[in-house]
Amino acid sequence: MSFRMGCCRSIVLVLLFILSNETLVSADEHRLNFLRAYEIETLSSSLDNPTSELRAYINVLRQTADSLTQIRPWSVTYHRCPNPDIDPHDYYSESTYWWPDPTDPTAPYIRKDGIHNPDRFLKHKDDLNILCKSVLLLSVAAYLFEEPKYAEKAEEFVRVWFIDPKTRMNPNAKYAQVIPNSDRKRGVGILDTRRFVYLLEGVQVLKKAGYWDEKLEYGLQHWFSEYLDWMLESYYGIDERERGNNHSTWYAVQLAAYAHYTGRLDIVEDTWQYARKILLEEQIESDGKMPREMQRTRSLSYMIFNLDAWTLLSRMAELDGIGFWTLENDRGGSLAKSVAFVFPYLENPKKWHSKQIISYQLRERLFLIFGGLALQNPQMIDLYCSIMSTDIIVNEVLLFFTNMMLVAGIL
Numbered sequence: 105m106s107f108r109m110g111c112c113r114s115i116v117l118v119l120l121f122i123l124s125n126e127t128l129v130s131a132d133e134h135r136l137n138f139l140r141a142y143e144i145e146t147l148s149s150s151l152d153n154p155t156s157e158l159r160a161y162i163n164v165l166r167q168t169a170d171s172l173t174q175i176r177p178w179s180v181t182y183h184r185c186p187n188p189d190i191d192p193h194d195y196y197s198e199s200t201y202w203w204p205d206p207t208d209p210t211a212p213y214i215r216k217d218g219i220h221n222p223d224r225f226l227k228h229k230d231d232l233n234i235l236c237k238s239v240l241l242l243s244v245a246a247y248l249f250e251e252p253k254y255a256e257k258a259e260e261f262v263r264v265w266f267i268d269p270k271t272r273m274n275p276n277a278k279y280a281q282v283i284p285n286s287d288r289k290r291g292v293g294i295l296d297t298r299r300f301v302y303l304l305e306g307v308q309v310l311k312k313a314g315y316w317d318e319k320l321e322y323g324l325q326h327w328f329s330e331y332l333d334w335m336l337e338s339y340y341g342i343d344e345r346e347r348g349n350n351h352s353t354w355y356a357v358q359l360a361a362y363a364h365y366t367g368r369l370d371i372v373e374d375t376w377q378y379a380r381k382i383l384l385e386e387q388i389e390s391d392g393k394m395p396r397e398m399q400r401t402r403s404l405s406y407m408i409f410n411l412d413a414w415t416l417l418s419r420m421a422e423l424d425g426i427g428f429w430t431l432e433n434d435r436g437g438s439l440a441k442s443v444a445f446v447f448p449y450l451e452n453p454k455k456w457h458s459k460q461i462i463s464y465q466l467r468e469r470l471f472l473i474f475g476g477l478a479l480q481n482p483q484m485i486d487l488y489c490s491i492m493s494t495d496i497i498v499n500e501v502l503l504f505f506t507n508m509m510l511v512a513g514i515l
Contacts, residue, residue: 134312137361137420138305138502139244141312143509148248150512157511161504164494169245173257177264178235179271183227185279193274195232197296198224199281212286218401218461229280229296235265236299236306240501243306247313255315258306267323275331278340291344291351294335298354301361301416302502304328308365329366335359336371345378348386349396350406353413356383360420376426379417385433392441403458407446411471414439419474429478443475447484468492468503477515 134141154162185196202213203221213221239258246254264271280293307324310316335341335358344355356379363371387394387410397406418428418439432438449456450472453464468491476484492507493499509515 134308135364135423136305136308136312137301137364137423138416139309139505143514144244144247144309144312144505146514147505147509147512150514151248155511158508161494161508161511164496165241165245165504165508166249168496169242169249169251169254172238172242173253177261177271178231179264180228180231180273181271183231185228186225186284187279190279191274193272194279195228195273195277195296196279197226197229197281197293199283199292200224202283204284210285212288213284232296233299235261236303237501239303240306240309241496241504243309243313244501244505246315247309250313252315255310255313258310259315259317259320262303262307262320262324266327267320272327275327276334276338276340278338289339289343291338291340291342292347294340294344294358295351295354297331298358298413300328301357302500304361304365305502325366328362329368332359332362332366332368332371335362348383350410350413353379353383353387353410353417357413357416357420360417364420372424376421376424379421379428380426380431384428384431384437384439388433388435388437388439388442390436390441392437392443392445394442398458401459401461404446404449404453404456404460404464405462407442408469408471411439411442411446411475412469414442415470415474418478422478429475439475440479443471443479443481443484450487466491468499468507470500470503473503473506473510 136144150158151162180195181192184192185194187196190196198221199213200220201215201217202224203216203219205211205214239261242254242258242261245251246258266272277293277297278289280296281290282293283290307316335344335355341355344351346352356375359375360372363369363375387396389395394407394410397403397410400406414428421428428439430438430440449464450466453460453466456464468488472484473488473492475481476488489510492503492510494504494507496504506515
């Protein structure tokens with residue numbers, strides 16, 4: 105059955121009412137999914153008389169934003185992929201854990217779960233990631249510093265990647281995470297585009313700041329509406345939705361973000377039902393374990409990765425009156441229990457009892473701070489604060505701004 109067909113609209117609304125006692129809020133053209141409007145407004149005011157800690161973040165932000173204004177945009181058309189038959193406007197990447205067959209270089213690659221192939225094609229993926237990080241960073245910098253040049257550069261990046269006919273990416277990910285020497289079709293490459301949700305957050309900040317070029321809005325909304333249709337209707341999208349593990353959670357994060365941006369609230373409603381009735385039910389055991397992640401060779405890493413996806417999903421759902429953190433499935437499993445299960449191993453990963461073929465390095469994580477705040481867990485918040493830094497290169501840009509709010513006393 106089609107995801108969009110699902111249940112009839114009335115049943116969806118009843119389910120949402122059962123979950124949250126509220127219906128969806130109306131679409132807001134300035135809606136921020138992960139940041140909160142009042143938080144960045146307060147942060148902006150804090151810049152007038154910053155503490156020394158906050159000043160350190162301000163300096164890094166301004167220096168990084170200034171450096172970004174000096175570089176050229178990114179486009180999938182700037183780097184040809186190894187397959188000459190693929191449209192140069194199509195995004196292309198090669199799957200992380202697949203390696204050449206040592207007995208036959210022409211044979212399909214062989215999977216080695218958890219072991220990165222350093223020779224895989226990464227040009228498009230790397231460019232997509234830095235694009236999304238840069239647009240969010242420049243957008244918030246434009247808002248906080250009231251600096252139009254940052255907004256103009258962010259708009260240029262968006263225009264080249266999505267709008268300009270000569271350089272735009274086609275709205276699909278059918279050649280993402282391909283297996284070399286194989287024609288096997290898989291939807292797992294949709295995971296590559298998950299950082300588009302941060303780019304759209306940046307666009308919304310630009311709107312709030314009054315800098316967004318409305319000439320771009322139609323083209324960008326059209327692009328994401330097409331991509332949303334492809335995610336919902338293509339073989340690849342259906343395959344990703346039905347995987348049931350972290351891929352499906354990140355799929356849901358993207359659906360909700362793109363549907364909100366394009367004003368397609370029926371899809372948002374369907375996504376919350378899918379998250380509650382399928383993902384939450386099937387992913388978490390009564391003790392908080394996530395079996396699909398724990399069967400991997402990097403089981404601790406993948407549980408944390410899935411919790412980060414749930415964190416973004418929960419952050420969006422809160423704005424629609426839906427709380428996922430403490431909601432229990434039929435077995436009594438919940439995100440709160442998954443967090444409680446993982447937390448002791450963050451500082452002592454060697455005590456982790458499942459397979460983890462590489463040592464886990466504690467670093468800033470979305471679930472640690474946002475989960476700590478949502479669950480009012482001081483231990484999680486304290487641990488996060490003990491490791492947070494101004495390193496905007498290594499860490500998620502969203503967490504950089506979260507750190508600014510923490511040192512400013514806003515959170």
